[in-house]
Every structure is written in C-alpha cells, then in structure tokens.
Amino acid sequence: MTDTPLWQYSACEIVTAIQNGEISAEAAASAAVNRMREVNPDLNAVVEDLGEQAVEHATALDQQRAAGQPCGPLHGVAVTIKINVDQAGHATSNGVLALKDNIAHQDAPVVRNLTKAGAVIIGRTNTPEFSFRADTDNPLHGRTHNPWGRHVSPGGSSGGAASAVMSGCGVLAHGNDIGGSLRFPAAATGAVTVKPSLGRVPAYNPSQKAERGMLAQAMSVQGLITRSAADLQLSMPALIAPDIHDPFHVPLPYRGSAINGPVRVAVSKASFGFELHPEISKAIDLAADALSDAGYEIEEMTPPLAQETAECGYRALMGEVSELLGPDIRTHGSETINAIFDEYFRQFPPYQGRSLLDAMAKRSFYAREWGLFLNEYPLVLCPFMLQPFFTPNRDTEGPEGVREALGSALWSFSMNFTGLPAGCLPTHLAALPQGSQPINVQLIGRRWREDLIVDAMVAIEGRLGRLCEHLWAQSA
Numbered sequence: 001m002t003d004t005p006l007w008q009y010s011a012c013e014i015v016t017a018i019q020n021g022e023i024s025a026e027a028a029a030s031a032a033v034n035r036m037r038e039v040n041p042d043l044n045a046v047v048e049d050l051g052e053q054a055v056e057h058a059t060a061l062d063q064q065r066a067a068g069q070p071c072g073p074l075h076g077v078a079v080t081i082k083i084n085v086d087q088a089g090h091a092t093s094n095g096v097l098a099l100k101d102n103i104a105h106q107d108a109p110v111v112r113n114l115t116k117a118g119a120v121i122i123g124r125t126n127t128p129e130f131s132f133r134a135d136t137d138n139p140l141h142g143r144t145h146n147p148w149g150r151h152v153s154p155g156g157s158s159g160g161a162a163s164a165v166m167s168g169c170g171v172l173a174h175g176n177d178i179g180g181s182l183r184f185p186a187a188a189t190g191a192v193t194v195k196p197s198l199g200r201v202p203a204y205n206p207s208q209k210a211e212r213g214m215l216a217q218a219m220s221v222q223g224l225i226t227r228s229a230a231d232l233q234l235s236m237p238a239l240i241a242p243d244i245h246d247p248f249h250v251p252l253p254y255r256g257s258a259i260n261g262p263v264r265v266a267v268s269k270a271s272f273g274f275e276l277h278p279e280i281s282k283a284i285d286l287a288a289d290a291l292s293d294a295g296y297e298i299e300e301m302t303p304p305l306a307q308e309t310a311e312c313g314y315r316a317l318m319g320e321v322s323e324l325l326g327p328d329i330r331t332h333g334s335e336t337i338n339a340i341f342d343e344y345f346r347q348f349p350p351y352q353g354r355s356l357l358d359a360m361a362k363r364s365f366y367a368r369e370w371g372l373f374l375n376e377y378p379l380v381l382c383p384f385m386l387q388p389f390f391t392p393n394r395d396t397e398g399p400e401g402v403r404e405a406l407g408s409a410l411w412s413f414s415m416n417f418t419g420l421p422a423g424c425l426p427t428h429l430a431a432l433p434q435g436s437q438p439i440n441v442q443l444i445g446r447r448w449r450e451d452l453i454v455d456a457m458v459a460i461e462g463r464l465g466r467l468c469e470h471l472w473a474q475s476a
Contacts, residue, residue, distance in 0.1 A: 005031065006031030006032075007035035010230065010231050011172055011231040011234050012230050012231060014076055015073070015074065015076070018065075018071070018076045024058075025058040025062050025075060025076030026055060026061075029054045029120045032168070033054055033122050036164070037049070037051065039147075039168065039169065040167075042145065043147060044143060045126060045144050045159075045167065045169060046123035047126045047141040048083070048090060048124040050124065051122055054121060058076060072116060072117040072118030072119075073118065073237065074118045074119040074234070077118065079120065080124065080160075080173045081111055082124070082127055082160065082161055082174050082175050083125065083160075085111065085205060085222070087104055087111050087124065088104055089103065092104050092205060094127065094131055095130065095138035095141065096129055097332070099332075100140055104205075105206065106206040108222075109201075109202035110201060110202070112243065113238055113239055113243070116241070117235075119172065125164050125175075126160030127158065127160060128156045128157050129334060130325065130329060130333065132178075133157060133337070134153070134156045134184045135405065136155065136157065136159025136185075145392075146163060146392075148436065150392065151437070152391065152392070152437045153391060153394065155184035156181060156185060157175075157181040158176065158185045158225060162186055162191045162225050165191060166468055171227070171231065172225075172226055172231065173191075173224065174222070176222050177195045178221075178317070179406075179409075179413050179416050180384075180413070183422065187440040189438065190426040190437075190467035190470075191227060191426075192426070192461070193424050194236070194421060194423040195421060195423070195424075196221045196236075196421055196450055197420060197450065198419030199250035201221060201223065201239050201240050202241075202249040203220070204246050206245075214320070215316055215320045216317075216320065216324075219313070219419070220416075223239070224239060227466060229457035229458040229461045236450060237253075256452070262295055264296075264297045264378060265288070265377065265378075265381050266299060266377035267284065267288050267298055267299065267301070268303065268306075268381070268382045269382070270302045270307075271386050272306070272310075272410050274408045279388055280383050280385065280387065280388070282427075282439070283440065284441055286464060287441045287464075290464055291460060294462070294463070301377065304373055305369055306411070306414055309369075309414040309418060310410035310414040311348070312366070313363070313418075315348045316356060316417070318348045318349075319351040319356040321341075343398070343402040347399070347407045366417065370418050374446045378452055379443055379445055381443055382411050382444065384412060384424050384442040385409060385440075387408070388430060390404050420446075420447055421453055422444045422453070423442065423457050424441070424442050425441065425443070425461065426439065426466075427440070427464050429467060438467050443456055443457060
C-alpha cells in the first residue's frame with residue numbers, strides 16, 4: 001500500500017493504518033480534502049467545502065489517540081454529507097433556492113452517529129431540487145457530473161454523494177433513498193450501497209417545520225455509498241446506533257443469526273414488459289456465478305407481485321406528494337422540476353382519497369407476501385435498472401425520457417414500499433457506443449438483514465473486483 005495514494009485507501013485500510021501507527025487521521029483527511037479540491041471543480045459533486053474544519057477535526061482526533069483515549073470504528077475516515085440532511089451551522093437547502101438560508105442548529109442523527117464513530121466530514125454533496133429526481137441538477141448549485149464522463153448521468157438524488165466517493169472526495173458518502181436515491185447513483189457510477197430497512201438507521205431533521213407524510217416516513221431511509229462492500233460492513237454498525245429522536249428506530253444489532261446451510265438466492269430477470277438490455281442480463285449472470293462459486297444456492301425464481309408492489313407503492317407516494325409537497329414544488333420549484341413532476345403524475349397517476357387510504361393499507365399485504373418469499377429465499381438477485389444508465393437530463397425529455405429514467409425502475413420502488421433492504425453493486429464495465437459505463441445489479445434481503453446482503457456483495461466483489469480501480473486507471 002506504500003505506493004497507493006492515501007485518498008485511494010478504503011475505510012478499512014485507513015482505520016487499520018491509523019491503528020497501526022502508519023498514518024495519522026490528519027494525513028488521511030488532508031489527502032481527501034486535497035483530492036476533493038483537485039477534481040471537484042470539474043464534477044461539482046461537493047457544493048460546500050468543509051476542508052479546513054475537517055483537518056482541524058482530524059488533528060484533534062490524533063491528539064485524543066495520542067492521549068490514550070479510545071478510537072471510534074471510523075476514526076479518521078473522510079465522509080461527505082448530502083445537503084438535504086441537517087448539519088449544525090449549514091444550510092439544509094435540498095437543492096432549492098428558497099431554502100438556501102435554512103441553517104440547521106443541530107445535527108441529524110445520521111451525522112451525529114458518523115462523527116461519534118470518528119468520521120471526519122470534508123464537505124456537503126449536491127442533490128436535485130427537493131431530492132426527487134433520478135438525475136442531479138438544481139438552480140442553486142448547478143449540475144453534478146459523473147466521474148466516468150458526461151455521456152452518463154450521475155444519478156439521483158444522491159448523485160453528488162456517489163460522484164464524490166467514486167472520484168476520491170472522501171471514503172464514505174452519506175445519502176438517502178425514498179424510491180432509489182442511494183441505488184440510482186450507485187448504478188450510475190459503479191459504487192456500492194445498501195438501502196437499509198425501514199427503521200434501521202435513525203432519521204430526523206431538527207430543522208423541519210412539520211412532520212413528513214406517513215408514506216415518506218415509511219419509504220425514506222438514510223444510508224451510505226461506498227467504493228467497496230467491505231467498507232459497508234465496517235460502517236453500518238456505527239450508522240445504525242440508536243437515537244431517541246426517531247421513535248420508530250429498531251435497535252437491533254447489525255449482525256443477525258446465521259442461516260443453516262447454504263443461503264438460497266432467487267435470481268430473476270423479470271423486466272415487467274420493458275426491454276432487458278444484454279449487458280444487464282450479463283451482469284446478473286456474472287453476479288450469480290460469483291455467488292455460486294462462494295457457496296450460495298442459486299435458483300431462477302421471481303418474487304410474487306413484484307410489478308404490482310412497485311406500481312401501487314409509487315402511485316401512493318405520488319398521491320401523498322401531490323397533496324403535501326406539491327404546493328411547495330409549484331411555488332418554489334423550477335420549470336424543469338415542475339415539468340418532470342407533471343410527467344411523474346401522468347405515468348403514475350396519484351391515488352387520492354379512499355384509493356390512497358386503500359393503497360396505504362395494502363402495503364402490509366405486499367410486505368407480508370415478500371416476507372413469506374424471503375423466508376424461503378433469504379436473498380433475491382435481480383436488475384436494478386433494466387437498461388444501462390441514461391444520459392444527463394434524460395428525465396426532461398418528455399414521456400419517453402421519464403419512462404427510461406424512472407418509469408422502468410420498478411425493482412427499485414417495490415423495496416421502499418415494503419421497507420425491505422436492497423443492495424446495489426457493480427459487476428463490470430460495459431463498452432457502449434456512447435462510452436464506457438458501469439453496470440450494477442440489485443440484491444434484496446430479509447427485513448433487517450443488511451448483513452446478509454453485504455456479505456453476498458463482498459463475495460461478488462471478491463470475484464469481480466471494484467470498479468473504482470478501473471476509473472482511477474482511466475483518469476490517470
């Protein structure tokens with residue numbers, strides 16, 4: 001590792017090197033900050049540079065360690081925070097001009113948990129307006145670019161987070177996910193993530209003026225985007241630490257009970273009437289072969305009601321959004337975001353009145369059916385996107401653009417509606433006519449068994465490798 005730049009170290013490598021006295025937290029933080037300042041002007045992934053504070057914080061951590069004080073599990077690991085979550089002294093703008101001065105006075109639990117674990121915050125990352133697009137652009141901070149090139153969107157809404165971590169601006173990147181906002185940018189950039197189960201990571205924004213709608217509460221979760229699955233194994237236990245501000249947090253340990261015998265994996269290429277691209281099919285085969293080699297039991301099988309679950313869930317969410325968030329979008333949103341929402345509402349007609357209540361009630365039915373299936377097959381390997389990732393601003397290009405960017409992402413929505421955990425990781429780099437880009441797959445798991453998903457992702461990564469190394473070699 002002596003020839004490896006510090007900014008390329010994984011979180012596991014940084015923690016080990018600090019523990020062994022090979023590097024300091026200040027050196028690790030400085031390397032991440034310097035890398036951020038080198039590449040971010042071209043990417044616009046980090047929209048608030050906190051480098052000076054980060055180096056000061058890391059120096060204080062070194063002093064604490066030298067004084068014999070215990071180190072946290074993420075001691076000296078550089079992290080970024082998405083601008084839709086409260087961090088004391090900084091604007092929770094959500095990419096909206098009208099919220100640019102919405103300064104938080106307290107940290108959100110996810111920020112507190114990361115810093116308690118010893119992580120060092122180097123900056124805040126970009127998101128689309130209202131954090132409700134599969135692409136990342138807004139009138140306040142502008143467009144974030146994908147480090148693989150401008151032929152492919154960085155995804156959204158945690159597009160800034162994924163672009164940052166894959167390019168070396170920090171080792172861990174905070175993000176969140178109400179319909180795919182951790183997994184979309186992971187798929188776009190070749191990063192690794194796991195959308196946690198509902199209630200797994202404590203969530204609360206102290207600056208909020210009112211509570212979120214019931215479906216937003218039920219479908220939105222906080223998480224991390226990383227360059228390797230092993231870094232999720234390291235960081236998830238710290239992320240899920242309890243916080244009294246979230247009354248529905250589930251205080252379970254990260255590691256669940258071992259499963260007797262080989263873990264059964266249901267593999268599905270169901271495309272719900274959309275076209276499944278050959279590169280996506282190849283990705284699933286690569287991941288399935290890797291899991292088989294690692295001792296998993298592979299069987300072709302599609303979970304029940306997969307399409308119906310997704311469509312009901314997203315139409316219900318659109319119903320709640322149109323009532324509770326719609327007026328703010330109309331008043332404070334750009335013409336672009338309003339046009340996109342108009343198309344969302346056309347493709348997923350919002351449930352209203354009694355129909356909305358019925359859909360919310362039926363959520364339990366879908367979650368139960370999925371739970372019964374996952375009792376037999378603890379993991380499901382499936383597509384995330386059905387096509388390679390789309391071009392920037394594809395969702396502004398009318399019905400077909402929204403259909404490609406969001407409408408076909410049914411494997412994504414179903415996980416938020418049922419509250420189940422889902423991981424997303426790359427399998428290979430595809431050489432496409434428009435340019436090279438990563439291809440990811442999705443792994444769904446039992447409720448509160450993120451550990452099973454991440455274990456499987458570690459096994460896949462062990463055979464197929466990490467795409468960040470290809471990215472850095474390409475840009476060297």
